[in-house]
Amino acid sequence: MSGLTLFVVNPISGDNDKSSITKTIKSWSQSSGESIEIWETSGKNDKENLEQKIKEIAPAKVVAVGGDGTVLLCASILMNSKVPLGILPMGSANGMSAELHIPQNIKDALDVVHRGYSRKSDMLLFNDKDLGMHISDIGLNAGLVKQFEEGPRRGFLGYAKGIVGELSDLNPFKIKIETDTDTRETKGYMVAFGNAKRYGTGALLNNVGKINDGLLELSILNYFDITAIAGHFFDIINDESEHMKTIQCKKATIYTDRKVPFQIDGELQPDTNQVKVEVLPDCISFVVPQSRVL
Ligand SMILES: Nc1ncnc2c1ncn2[C@@H]1O[C@H](COP(=O)(O)OP(=O)(O)OP(=O)(O)O)[C@@H](O)[C@H]1O
Numbered sequence: 001m002s003g004l005t006l007f008v009v010n011p012i013s014g015d016n017d018k019s020s021i022t023k024t025i026k027s028w029s030q031s032s033g034e035s036i037e038i039w040e041t042s043g044k045n046d047k048e049n050l051e052q053k054i055k056e057i058a059p060a061k062v063v064a065v066g067g068d069g070t071v072l073l074c075a076s077i078l079m080n081s082k083v084p085l086g087i088l089p090m091g092s093a094n095g096m097s098a099e100l101h102i103p104q105n106i107k108d109a110l111d112v113v114h115r116g117y118s119r120k121s122d123m124l125l126f127n128d129k130d131l132g133m134h135i136s137d138i139g140l141n142a143g144l145v146k147q148f149e150e151g152p153r154r155g156f157l158g159y160a161k162g163i164v165g166e167l168s169d170l171n172p173f174k175i176k177i178e179t180d181t182d183t184r185e186t187k188g189y190m191v192a193f194g195n196a197k198r199y200g201t202g203a204l205l206n207n208v209g210k211i212n213d214g215l216l217e218l219s220i221l222n223y224f225d226i227t228a229i230a231g232h233f234f235d236i237i238n239d240e241s242e243h244m245k246t247i248q249c250k251k252a253t254i255y256t257d258r259k260v261p262f263q264i265d266g267e268l269q270p271d272t273n274q275v276k277v278e279v280l281p282d283c284i285s286f287v288v289p290q291s292r293v294l
Contacts, residue, residue, distance in 0.1 A: 003060025005034050005086075005113065008050060008074050010041045010066030013091040021065060021090065021106060028110045041070065051077050059083060061287060063113055067091015068134055068200065068265045076131045079123060079283045086113040086287035093266045095134040095200030099211060100288045117293045120282040121211040124195055127276050132264045133284075135199055138254065138275060139173065139190035140221060142261035142268070149268050170224060174257035177218065179249035186245075190221040191254055193277050200266070206246040214281040215248045251278035 007025055011018045022038060029036040039053055054062065054077060062078060063086035064071040074085050088109045089097035100119075103109045124132040172187045194217040197209045209217045223243040259271040 003035075004057060005036050005061045005063060006054065006057060006059035007036060007038045007063045007065055007088075008041065008070060009038055010064075010070040010090070012043070013066035013070060015092065016090060018065070018090070021088070024106055025065075025088075025110070028107070028114075032110075032114050034114060041066070041073070046073055047076065050074070054078075054083075061086055061113065061116065063088060063287075065090050067093050068095050069267055071096050072131065072133050072265050072267075075123065075133055075284045078285075079131070079280070082285070084116070084118040084285040084287045088113075093200040095196065095198075095265070096286075098200060098202070099134065099196045099198070100286055101292050102288070112289050113287055115290065117288055117290045118285045119212065119288050119293050121284050121286055122195055122214060122216075123280045123283050124193060124216055125278050125280055126193075126264060130264055130269070132193065132195070132277075134196050134265050135192055135194045135205060136262075136264040136277075137190055137192040138256065138260050138262045138272065139188070140170070140224075141190055141192070141199075142263040145263045145266065145268055146261045172222075172224075173260055175220065176255040177220075177247070177252060178255075179218070179247060179252040181249060186220060186222060188220045188222045189224050190219075191275075192219040192221075193217075193275075194219060195279070206244075208246060208248060212282055214279060215250060216252070216277060216279045218247045218249065218252055218254070220245045220247075252276075 009018055037057060061084055062074050064074040065088040068091060071087055078085050087097040087102050088106055089102055089104055102112060126132055170189060172189055175188055175191060176185050192205055194205050194209045195211055197206055198204045206217045206219050221244050253276045256273045259273045262269040262272045
């Protein structure tokens with residue numbers, strides 16, 4: 001595809017030096033003949049400013065250089081347009097790029113951008129206003145994200161302390177789920193909202209999710225059992241799993257009997273006792289390796 005490629009670089013994502021990435025992008029532009037522009041996020045009004053930039057330069061492709069937050073920022077602007085979104089995975093969480101099999105190596109990921117194969121994906125809309133793309137949840141995992149973000153500690157030790165804190169406070173909550181097809185009540189520690197199969201950490205959430213199936217997966221963690229949880233890291237969950245149930249639907253509202261932590265694609269939201277979610281089918285195109293084109 002000819003035309004301009006806009007690289008949207010998040011300078012703070014993933015704690016790695018972006019100046020060498022910028023150099024690599026510029027030399028790739030010369031060797032591949034792709035004309036490029038590089039635009040950095042500031043962390044303030046990025047959506048409005050990027051929207052403006054995209055209107056001005058009308059790129060043929062946009063490439064998010066960062067983690068899931070940067071991918072979601074770009075996707076929220078490009079949705080329902082014909083402009084495909086590539087990814088150079090540079091975040092601390094790169095769930096969407098892992099789902100799309102984008103290479104972690106930057107030169108290989110740039111090669112995917114240059115080839116320009118694309119596939120469509122659904123997105124998720126929460127509470128009629130917030131977009132999600134990969135995996136969001138309420139309860140246990142969002143509690144860990146909260147411990148990590150709100151605690152004074154960074155790094156692995158801080159994360160480990162956060163896990164211990166979160167697990168020692170663990171109590172199930174009552175959950176009512178209304179989907180477009182049924183209503184059920186249960187108790188559990190977490191409800192995940194998936195457009196995909198696995199978290200950016202590699203942990204498997206469900207066996208059925210496809211990013212372009214027009215469905216979302218609600219996965220409910222009913223029992224907390226460390227060996228069963230460990231199974232998710234080794235891909236040994238099955239449809240009969242006792243501790244985790246998955247329901248596919250097009251929309252749902254979840255009610256809980258107390259306010260619980262909530263995260264959308266890794267970004268913490270205010271604690272909540274009610275989440276409405278619906279799938280927005282096939283509304284964004286990602287640039288993917290040829291093997292991932294359907
Ligand atoms: N220049 C900037 N300064 C500070 N924050 C920024 C800047 N640009 C983007 N951000 C913030 O970076 C976050 C998105 O980061 P992203 O998910 O791409 O990478 P990440 O390394 O996975 O991030 P994190 O692990 O902190 O969520 C958003 O919260 C956004 O507001």
